[in-house]
Amino acid sequence: MASPASSKPGEIPGWIYNVILPILNLLAALVVSGILILLIGENPINALWVLIQGAFGYADNIGYTLYYATSLIFVGLGFAVAAHGGKFNIGGEGQGYIGGLGIGLACLYMGSTPWPIVMLVAIVGGAVCGGVWGLVPGYLAAKRGAHTVITTIMFNFIASALMTYLLVDVLIRPGQQNPESETFAVTSQLPQVRDILLNFGINIPPNPLNVSFVIALLCCVAVYYYIWRTRWGYELRAVGQNEKAAVYAGISPTMITIISMTISGALCGLMGLNVLMGDQHRIVLNFTAGLGFVGIAVALMGRNHPFGILLASLLFGALYQGGSQLSFDIPVLNRDLVVVIQGLVILFTGALENQFKPYLEWTYRRLTRQSVPQSTKEA
Amino acid sequence: MTSAPNKPASKAAALPALELRKVNKWFGTNHANRDIDLAVQPGTIHGIIGENGAGKSTIMSIVYGFYSADSGEVLVNGTPVTITSPKDALAAGIGMVHQHFKLVDNFTVLENVILGVEGGMKLAAGMARARAELERLEREYGLEVSPDSVVEDLPVGIQQRVEILKALYRGADTLILDEPTGVLTPQEVDELFRILRQLREQGKTIIIITHKLGEVMALTDRVSVMRRGEMVAHRQTAETSKEELAELMVGRKVLLRVAKGPANPGATVLKIDGLNVIDGQGVRRVKDVSLDVRAGEIVGIAGVSGNGQSELLQALSGIMKPASGQILYKGEDIAGDPAKLNARALRKAGVGHVPEDRQREGLVMSFLAAESAILGYHDLPAYNRGILMDRDAIIAETQRYIEKYDVRPTSPTYKSSNFSGGNQQKLVLAREIENDPDLLLIGQPTRGVDIGAIEFIHSRLIEMRDAGKAILVVSTELDEVMSLSDRIVVMFDGHVVGELPASEADERILGLMMAGIDPKKNQAA
Numbered sequence: 001m002a003s004p005a006s007s008k009p010g011e012i013p014g015w016i017y018n019v020i021l022p023i024l025n026l027l028a029a030l031v032v033s034g035i036l037i038l039l040i041g042e043n044p045i046n047a048l049w050v051l052i053q054g055a056f057g058y059a060d061n062i063g064y065t066l067y068y069a070t071s072l073i074f075v076g077l078g079f080a081v082a083a084h085g086g087k088f089n090i091g092g093e094g095q096g097y098i099g100g101l102g103i104g105l106a107c108l109y110m111g112s113t114p115w116p117i118v119m120l121v122a123i124v125g126g127a128v129c130g131g132v133w134g135l136v137p138g139y140l141a142a143k144r145g146a147h148t149v150i151t152t153i154m155f156n157f158i159a160s161a162l163m164t165y166l167l168v169d170v171l172i173r174p175g176q177q178n179p180e181s182e183t184f185a186v187t188s189q190l191p192q193v194r195d196i197l198l199n200f201g202i203n204i205p206p207n208p209l210n211v212s213f214v215i216a217l218l219c220c221v222a223v224y225y226y227i228w229r230t231r232w233g234y235e236l237r238a239v240g241q242n243e244k245a246a247v248y249a250g251i252s253p254t255m256i257t258i259i260s261m262t263i264s265g266a267l268c269g270l271m272g273l274n275v276l277m278g279d280q281h282r283i284v285l286n287f288t289a290g291l292g293f294v295g296i297a298v299a300l301m302g303r304n305h306p307f308g309i310l311l312a313s314l315l316f317g318a319l320y321q322g323g324s325q326l327s328f329d330i331p332v333l334n335r336d337l338v339v340v341i342q343g344l345v346i347l348f349t350g351a352l353e354n355q356f357k358p359y360l361e362w363t364y365r366r367l368t369r370q371s372v373p374q375s376t377k378e379a
Numbered sequence: 380m381t382s383a384p385n386k387p388a389s390k391a392a393a394l395p396a397l398e399l400r401k402v403n404k405w406f407g408t409n410h411a412n413r414d415i416d417l418a419v420q421p422g423t424i425h426g427i428i429g430e431n432g433a434g435k436s437t438i439m440s441i442v443y444g445f446y447s448a449d450s451g452e453v454l455v456n457g458t459p460v461t462i463t464s465p466k467d468a469l470a471a472g473i474g475m476v477h478q479h480f481k482l483v484d485n486f487t488v489l490e491n492v493i494l495g496v497e498g499g500m501k502l503a504a505g506m507a508r509a510r511a512e513l514e515r516l517e518r519e520y521g522l523e524v525s526p527d528s529v530v531e532d533l534p535v536g537i538q539q540r541v542e543i544l545k546a547l548y549r550g551a552d553t554l555i556l557d558e559p560t561g562v563l564t565p566q567e568v569d570e571l572f573r574i575l576r577q578l579r580e581q582g583k584t585i586i587i588i589t590h591k592l593g594e595v596m597a598l599t600d601r602v603s604v605m606r607r608g609e610m611v612a613h614r615q616t617a618e619t620s621k622e623e624l625a626e627l628m629v630g631r632k633v634l635l636r637v638a639k640g641p642a643n644p645g646a647t648v649l650k651i652d653g654l655n656v657i658d659g660q661g662v663r664r665v666k667d668v669s670l671d672v673r674a675g676e677i678v679g680i681a682g683v684s685g686n687g688q689s690e691l692l693q694a695l696s697g698i699m700k701p702a703s704g705q706i707l708y709k710g711e712d713i714a715g716d717p718a719k720l721n722a723r724a725l726r727k728a729g730v731g732h733v734p735e736d737r738q739r740e741g742l743v744m745s746f747l748a749a750e751s752a753i754l755g756y757h758d759l760p761a762y763n764r765g766i767l768m769d770r771d772a773i774i775a776e777t778q779r780y781i782e783k784y785d786v787r788p789t790s791p792t793y794k795s796s797n798f799s800g801g802n803q804q805k806l807v808l809a810r811e812i813e814n815d816p817d818l819l820l821i822g823q824p825t826r827g828v829d830i831g832a833i834e835f836i837h838s839r840l841i842e843m844r845d846a847g848k849a850i851l852v853v854s855t856e857l858d859e860v861m862s863l864s865d866r867i868v869v870m871f872d873g874h875v876v877g878e879l880p881a882s883e884a885d886e887r888i889l890g891l892m893m894a895g896i897d898p899k900k901n902q903a904a
Contacts, residue, residue: 229767231757234750241743247698248732248740249755250723 012361018308022301022349024356026315029348033341042332054325055318061325063193063207068291069310069317070209070274071096073216075295076313077223078267080304082134082148084227085260086240087141089134091152092268093292094159099130099269100276101163104171104181104283107276111185118188122277123215123270130269131262133159138261142254148261156292167285181283190278210278212270219267220306226263236260268292294346301349312349319345394457396421396553396584397442397473402451404437411437413608415451419553419601424575424585426595426616429605430628430829432799435588438605439555443475444468455553474546478558480538484531488524488541489513492548509548516547521577535683536567543574553584560594564683565857565890572598590628590830592621593858604628629831637837640845642865645674647710648818648849649695654704654714656687656694664690666873667704672818677840677850679864679881681857683893687873688853689735692822695851696732697722708818726755731811733804735822735853741807742795749777749791752810780809785835800827808836818849825859837863857889871895 034044055065075092082089089095102125110118137151167179190210197204227233238246239256246253275287298316302308323338348355395418404412412434419425429435440446442453444462452459455471462468468475482491489506492513498505513526522540530538539559546554556575560568575585575598589595595602596616604612604627612627625633649672656665665687672678680688693699695706697720706714708728713719719728726732734740742751753762753773762773777791784805788797795803804825811819824840825833840863844850854860860867867884869876869892877897879888891898 225767229770231763231768234757234768237746238743238754241745242739244740245743245754248696248722248734249757250697250721250726 012364016360016364017357018303018305021353021357021360022303022308022312024360025301025348025353026345028352028356029341029345032348033344036337036340036344037333040332040337042330047326047330047333050329051319051322051326053322054329055322058205060205060207061321063204063209064321065314065317066213067208067210067274067279067317068320069313070213070216070278071271071288071291072295072298072313072316073220073309074271074274075268075292076298076302076309077219077306078130078134078264078269079296079299080302080306080309081223081227081236081267082260082264083299083304084233084240085236085256086243087138087148087257087261087264089137089148089152089261089264089268090293090296091133091137091148091155091265092271092295093288093290094152094156095130095133095265095268096271096288096292097156097159097163097286098133099126099266100272100283100287101166102126102129102269103272104184104276107184107188108171108182108283110188112187115188115190119190119211119215119273119277122273126269126272127266128269131266133269134265135258135262138258138265141261142257160286164285167283171283173282179285184277184281188277189281190273192278208279210274212274212278215270215273217310219270220310223267224306232259268295294342297346297350300353316342316345393421395419395454396456397586398452398454398457399438399442400452400454402438402441402448402453404434404441404446405449411608412441412448415610417603417610417613419584419586421456421552421584422579422582423600424579424587424598426599426602427586427588427605428590428592428595428602428624428628430590430831431801431827432607433605433628434608435605436557437608439475439557439586439588442468442473443555469549469551472550472552473555474549474551474553475555476539476542476546476557476559478561480542482530482538482541485529487527487529488533488544489526491530491541492526492545494545496549512548513544516544520547520574520581522574534567535562536564536570539563539571540574543578551583553586554578555586555588557588558590559587560589560591561855562684564893565886566894568594592624595624596621606630625830629829631831633830634834636862637834637841639841642676642844644676644865645847647671647673648708649851650705650707651695652705652707654691654694654706655702656690656699657702658690658699663702664873665694665701668870668873668875670868670875670878672849672851674817674849675844675847676865677844677852677863679860679867680851680853680870681860681867681889681893682855682870684855686870686893688855688870689822690873691870692732692735692820692851692853696730696734696820697725722755726814726816729815729817731814731816731819733807733811733819733821733824735826737803737807738800742803744794744796746795747792748781748786748795748798748806749774751795752777752780752791752806754810756810756814780806780813783813784809784839799829801829801832804828804836805832808839812839812843816848818851819843820851820853822853823856824852824854824863825856826854833859857886861886861889869893 037044037047054061056062075096078092079089103122106122106125107118110121133155137148137155140146140151141148171181172179173182190212193209194204194207227236235251235256238249238251239253243253271288271291276283280287294316298312299309302312319342323341326333327335327338397419399415399417402412402415415438427435437446441448442462444464444467447463453462460471462471483494489510493505493509498508510526517523522544524537524540524544530541543554559571563571579585587599599616602614602616602624603610604624606628652669654665654668655663658664668691682688690699694701701714704714705712706720718724738744743754762769774791780786781789781791786802786805798806824836828836840850852863861881861884864881866878867881868878869889871893872895876892876895877899888898
């Protein structure tokens, strides 16, 4: 009777949801993929091994894995910021694409400037262009009630059409057929990790990993601080969790929605830093290649937390890179099957993310209940 | 304790209409119901009382088949039954009237009553049968309702009758009513009690779950008290008292009415003149309301919920924009100035606001208690160091609230949703009072709050009054308005019906005014 209500009984600890549940989801995706591979007539264990080797086996493979992860971190973070404000931004693809325009233009017009300066300008350019592509749907959502799922996906199409026009008619390098811009000056290209390591006498095979990975990591830290440690992040979460309470507290959901969608678009817009400035060294058609959508799955799997997004980005980066290795080594498991596996991971970690939750909770309660009743009865 | 804890009184030797034996229910590690024994005699009205979280809703949910018990037996008329769904409960003759009605608003009464028991493919035939049956029920139990009225056009009290009819139509012999009077005027409460007594005369068994002691005393034949998941006492209503029941519920002696000295009103802090508020649907919710609140007094606004009090509070706290009229705060008209009449600016100007619905407005459930404890004050310099928030300062301040207001559990880093309703309310009150406002607006200060905490909250408010603050209280609990306020303003349909000093108010007069009748004016006419 005298037992103080010091802890809330029956509460499921956070790590169950944040660690065990994603791992279960991932395992489920792998099991289903394995069954699929088995049906095709290949050995799933072997295929998994090839995939892991392909993603992490050699220095250049790791480089590719981290390269893909870099793009995914930007988009994942962007999605997470909007999600904390209660908005579903699925326009990362278009925002990344348009952001690439800002980055590309900075590189093209600052030809011979040293890369750190170009990079700073490119970050601003990418953030502004991507930000505008998030701001407009944000404004429409806040002022007109237009659903961001609809508007952002529409903006993906507009971005695609606009970039095609620009690359075919405006930015195209004169005298050639390919819809791509001039190559950036060598000074304005981001150093690749391989080149940096060469300075120390370490020679690894070519791979596109570049310093924008560091920028992505810095963004993780910045987003963490923004969301959980500043009053603006506090207001963002208040609006996302309970708009009525936010209004009661004198916070304007309209402003927060516009700001968060802009920041979201700006983060997605930095994707081009990695792909264009770090690897392609020119603006190319469709350089986002669907990573803007995978970033949504990354954020969902990472529970909209920067650290989770980092881990999920590594996972999906590994799936991308290991997947191409898989189709290379075992031709029967072609590119399409790799996409299917990725799709299964997205299905289980994103769409069905809470599939196992009730069973998990039930199991946890079963396991913890046996010990607790004894002690409460005595109290 | 034996399986029949209360002796049959008048109708001797009858098997209990409903009997529970050693029923246990766990939620995870939480023992929500512990060895519950209960025997409800047929043809009686049985009250079940207890504080929030005492387990009374859980035990009734087990009876009605929303939950299944982990152990123990449920017997209906002496026969053990297994109830795993509301369907089973109805088959066993148990019907339930929920606190929040489960009616389809744009259906007629008849359509609502037959919903789910239409009786075959052809709707018209079923409707005709239902109409005849409904008429019989209405005659038998004095439950007049027009079968063709659309539910949303009916007053709340009549909607409740539809719920009762629904249960009777499904053949219920035992009716469980969960907090049935929360949304009713005193007159509607009287009418409900008349109906329930008539049902009892016709042999029905009524179980009423409530936290209002007055109603238990007025209506029930027996009462069972729950505390912390256990049945702590069974009493014949005639042999107990409010004081004893309150003590049984809380586990210690409780002051039911907080003592307070006379008010000592000073300068006028808030003066409203001809205020109109129009809501998002274009409906005028507040109509030409004028009132004033002075420093050192508590003004209570009484009224059945939905008569404009909420919107008045929202307008005064800067959440809804007034359509016209004046709001003078400390002598300055702020009604037309959005830079002054908004939630943020008002807080800075010394207007605290405890919202009516703390779960939807006052707190963010998924936030830590410490985060909820600064809601609205989060941009104060005290909580920020440069661009980052000062977590240590926020937690320290929350810890201070928790100690001063006896909030439990005592950890500022628990999620807000982990606190019970009463403790959440204490947290909100602590936040608004400790920021030292000159004017405090409070909606429903003790809705869903335990008796023990009510006493605490009321004395805090009176302390504040005596410190010279102006307080405006909106409450639908008449007892509360009468015991807290120095002056009472009654609202009906958006208007102020009248105003009277608390010393002249009684339930009858206030009840009439809450129905829109000003007895003073009637006498004059």
